[in-house]
Amino acid sequence: MSGLRVRGLLALSATALGAFYIGSRTERERLQQSSDVFPRLPGLPSFGTVSAASLVPAANDANLTVSRVSQIMKYGFPGLDHVRSHSDYVLSYDRRNRIPHWVFEHLTEQSVARNDAVDRSKCDFKADESIHPFFRSQNTDYRKSGFDRGHMAAAGNHRLHQKHCEETFYLSNMAPQVGQGFNRDAWNSLEMHVRKLTKSYSNVYVCTGPLYLPHKGEDGKMYVKYEVIGPNTVSVPTHFYKVIVGEAADRKLHMEAYVMPNKVISNDTPLKVFQVPPETVERAAGLLFFDQINRKQLSSINGKKV
Amino acid sequence: MSKRKAEDTSTDMAAGAEKISTKTNFNIGLAEPLKDYQKLIETKVQVDEIVDDEIIKNNFEGIAAAARDVIWQLLFAGTDGDGGVTTESQQKASELLEEYKGDATFYDPWEYNKWIGKLRDEVLAKELLDFWRNTIVKKQLGPCWSRDCDLFDSDSDTPPLEFYAHGGCTAPFAASLKVRAANNEIRASDASDPESSREAPEGEERSAERSADDEAAFTGVFDAVITRNQPLSEYRDLMSRFVLTDVIVPDEIQQASVKKIAKAAQDIIWQILFEGKPSQEDQDSAADLLQEYKTDSGFYGPWDYNEWIVKLRDEVLAKELLDFWREKIVKLELGPCWSRDSDFFENDDDVPLEFYNKAGCKAPFNPPADA
Numbered sequence: 001m002s003g004l005r006v007r008g009l010l011a012l013s014a015t016a017l018g019a020f021y022i023g024s025r026t027e028r029e030r031l032q033q034s035s036d037v038f039p040r041l042p043g044l045p046s047f048g049t050v051s052a053a054s055l056v057p058a059a060n061d062a063n064l065t066v067s068r069v070s071q072i073m074k075y076g077f078p079g080l081d082h083v084r085s086h087s088d089y090v091l092s093y094d095r096r097n098r099i100p101h102w103v104f105e106h107l108t109e110q111s112v113a114r115n116d117a118v119d120r121s122k123c124d125f126k127a128d129e130s131i132h133p134f135f136r137s138q139n140t141d142y143r144k145s146g147f148d149r150g151h152m153a154a155a156g157n158h159r160l161h162q163k164h165c166e167e168t169f170y171l172s173n174m175a176p177q178v179g180q181g182f183n184r185d186a187w188n189s190l191e192m193h194v195r196k197l198t199k200s201y202s203n204v205y206v207c208t209g210p211l212y213l214p215h216k217g218e219d220g221k222m223y224v225k226y227e228v229i230g231p232n233t234v235s236v237p238t239h240f241y242k243v244i245v246g247e248a249a250d251r252k253l254h255m256e257a258y259v260m261p262n263k264v265i266s267n268d269t270p271l272k273v274f275q276v277p278p279e280t281v282e283r284a285a286g287l288l289f290f291d292q293i294n295r296k297q298l299s300s301i302n303g304k305k306v
Numbered sequence: 307m308s309k310r311k312a313e314d315t316s317t318d319m320a321a322g323a324e325k326i327s328t329k330t331n332f333n334i335g336l337a338e339p340l341k342d343y344q345k346l347i348e349t350k351v352q353v354d355e356i357v358d359d360e361i362i363k364n365n366f367e368g369i370a371a372a373a374r375d376v377i378w379q380l381l382f383a384g385t386d387g388d389g390g391v392t393t394e395s396q397q398k399a400s401e402l403l404e405e406y407k408g409d410a411t412f413y414d415p416w417e418y419n420k421w422i423g424k425l426r427d428e429v430l431a432k433e434l435l436d437f438w439r440n441t442i443v444k445k446q447l448g449p450c451w452s453r454d455c456d457l458f459d460s461d462s463d464t465p466p467l468e469f470y471a472h473g474g475c476t477a478p479f480a481a482s483l484k485v486r487a488a489n490n491e492i493r494a495s496d497a498s499d500p501e502s503s504r505e506a507p508e509g510e511e512r513s514a515e516r517s518a519d520d521e522a523a524f525t526g527v528f529d530a531v532i533t534r535n536q537p538l539s540e541y542r543d544l545m546s547r548f549v550l551t552d553v554i555v556p557d558e559i560q561q562a563s564v565k566k567i568a569k570a571a572q573d574i575i576w577q578i579l580f581e582g583k584p585s586q587e588d589q590d591s592a593a594d595l596l597q598e599y600k601t602d603s604g605f606y607g608p609w610d611y612n613e614w615i616v617k618l619r620d621e622v623l624a625k626e627l628l629d630f631w632r633e634k635i636v637k638l639e640l641g642p643c644w645s646r647d648s649d650f651f652e653n654d655d656d657v658p659l660e661f662y663n664k665a666g667c668k669a670p671f672n673p674p675a676d677a
Contacts, residue, residue, distance in 0.1 A: 120457075121416040126359040133356050140354055143412050148456035156459075184452040188459040231354045268489045 072106040075245060076291035078207060084130065084172070088164040089153040091173060095135035097235035099175040102209035102287060103152040109198040115159040123165055125149050128172035137171045141230025148184070150177025152208045154191045175210050176229055176236040181264030187240065190258055193271055194244055201246030201254070210237030211259065211284050237262055241281045243289040245298075252299040255290070257281050275302040332365075332372045339376045340401045343369065347409060366413045373406045374421055381425075382432060396434070400441040407447050407454075415450035415457055422449055426469065435473055443475045453479065523551040526559040530570040534588075537574050537595045541567065545602065564606045571599045572614055579618075580625060589627075593634040600640055604648030612642040616661070623664055636667045646671070
């Protein structure tokens with residue numbers, strides 16, 4: 001190969017690389033400027049940008065970024081049906097049951113801390129217009145149904161920005177929950193417990209969702225039976241789960257899994273009673289949680305050493 | 307990707323929603339305030355069509371404002387407007403207040419919570435103590451909180467105890483809150499107690515024998531022995547221990563296990579029927595096992611059975627066990643499996659009619675009409 005050709009090739013490739021760099025940079029800038037008209041990105045896995053070896057700081061801007069989705073979904077997607085991402089949580093929507101399959105959150109001590117800049121009373125339960133009307137739940141479905149509009153991604157987990165909090169009030173993030181004795185009590189205690197974990201772990205990842213568990217009928221056969229409410233027949237799950245992974249400062253991973261029945265639970269029931277092996281939740285839900293973690297690499301499951 | 311945009315359908319569905327206009331004035335009369343109020347809610351708020359949430363919200367706010375005005379008027383100006391407040395107008399106010407609070411808990415507790423404080427102060431200032439005690443306190447019409455509203459939960463929101471602590475009253479729920487607080491303290495001290503972490507008896511309640519069976523089922527290493535004593539129950543025992551387990555067994559191993567047990571069943575039936583003269587009892591027990599074995603074959607794979615049952619039949623006829631032939635094989639339909647016995651077959655498969663056409667018998671079933 002003559003020196004001239006090599007030089008020609010070098011010049012050509014330098015031009016090409018430069019053009020690519022400038023192009024991608026302007027594209028990035030354009031995206032940053034138009035961040036408030038950012039479309040709802042499909043939450044597709046993009047783990048390439050995240051290294052499991054680095055602890056993730058709490059994101060401090062109010063808008064959804066691709067990297068925020070990959071932070072939240074760092075340990076894998078439980079499923080890929082109708083995935084939607086909001087500015088601070090990711091949701092998979094079950095169009096048949098009109099409630100989520102699962103929601104995924106990433107919490108830090110900062111993101112759950114009390115924040116006077118976030119006003120709960122400005123948050124309204126609102127129908128999610130991004131869901132096709134056939135599969136949308138509405139306030140009317142829940143009204144006088146005897147059930148609360150129960151958050152899957154809890155409002156109290158998203159206190160960095162007003163916007164984060166408001167987005168947890170989409171009805172696509174709700175499921176019918178027994179109010180007194182469950183949503184506002186026992187389930188709330190579990191949510192508080194998860195928030196408290198941010199004191200012991202630098203990062204807490206939590207997946208929450210509904211279950212429709214079978215029980216034995218009078219004829220000895222097993223049946224799945226659950227109520228549906230309102231004109232849109234929103235399903236009332238029999239149980240709810242939370243599967244949680246805490247990242248300790250020493251990089252060790254700790255998992256907890258809970259299943260709670262959607263009914264009045266007495267106030268003096270300790271949360272430990274609801275701990276279950278994570279595999280049982282996976283079988284019942286038809287999903288795999290934290291699939292990117294080898295279970296053998298966990299330091300503890302439900303407080304017991306692995 | 308669906309070509310049908312959400313918008314197309316929402317315009318269709320919203321066609322019925324056009325009558326939900328944003329009105330600015332909602333009238334609630336003093337004659338039947340509760341009825342007027344309910345009708346407004348029904349037609350302007352509680353609608354099944356898909357209506358923009360903003361519109362519903364504005365409508366509720368308008369109706370709520372009208373309700374607040376009317377309650378105020380009924381309580382402090384009387385129905386006749388001359389300041390004479392009658393029991394009747396208090397009754398109306400009480401009904402409307404209760405209904406309005408019920409809706410406020412769902413649609414907008416914040417506005418209610420702001421206003422009810424003012425109402426209370428006015429009620430106490432005007433010394434309407436009966437209304438205070440019997441309506442507001444007794445019916446818990448104070449601020450919405452986690453007990454009556456899903457916009458609140460028990461950790462972030464303080465119960466409105468203070469609201470009720472007037473005119474010699476206390477909140478009707480004060481006692482239960484005390485109990486709860488006490489419970490929480492006990493729980494907190496339990497949680498810090500390391501002794502409370504028990505091991506769950508997960509999987510350990512299974513006996514060792516059971517898991518040995520599971521192991522055998524998983525590997526397919528077991529002896530299939532069926533004796534003349536209790537052939538049916540021995541067969542069932544083998545099936546339940548080594549085939550019908552909860553452990554996930556590779557298909558080929560399970561098939562081998564089923565074959566092994568089937569072979570044992572075939573051998574013992576042959577032995578009972580053809581080694582010497584079988585008594586009636588022998589014939590009964592052989593037939594029982596044969597029936598069970600045939601049923602299982604219908605599920606696990608009927609091909610072996612269908613081949614072997616022809617040999618058995620020929621031997622039965624050769625040995626002139628005509629009772630067994632007529633009373634058992636023909637009557638109990640123990641011939642080859644077909645679509646009546648097994649989901650391996652479909653209706654257009656052959657019907658094993660001629661199997662039964664021996665020794666003056668014929669099949670105990672009619673051939674399908676279209677055969």
